[in-house]
Amino acid sequence: PELLGAIAVAAYSYMALVPLIQPPIMRALTSEKERKIRMVQLRTVSKREKILFPVVLLLLVALLLPDAAPLLGMFCFGNLMRESGVVERLSDTVQNGLINIVTI
Structure with missing residues (x-):
């Protein structure tokens, strides 16, 4: 319970940074061909x-x-x-x- 505030701030900070963190990682771990694959529901x-x-x-x-x-x-x-x-x-x-x- 005493860590809930700190964990919430860390979680929201991470979620806010996902658009900045994720693209370079995705480019590094996947090929261009893999990124162009269209997925259907x-x-x-x-x-x-x-x-x-x-x-x-x-x-x-x-x-x-x-x-x-x-x-x-x-x-x-x-x-x-x-x-x-x-x-x-x-x-x-x-x-x-x-x-x-x-x-x-």
Whole structure:
């Protein structure tokens, strides 16, 4: 619990740096031919699966890693809000305005 703040800052910092870190690593580890491969989606994911995934994931994490449950729970909650479509305005606010305020 006392490390949750530091871990959250490290996680958000890493996520913010992914667009800067990932491209050079991808270029170094793959050939140009591999990068040009077009991948098609095998099947469409149903709305039911999109809603059940965060719920099942959070239950498994809470059972196996209870200390990580609050952090992952917020990710699952945001995903659930977006996919359910019930709280569209709240989901839009969380994705745009609120995340900018919290980040600052």
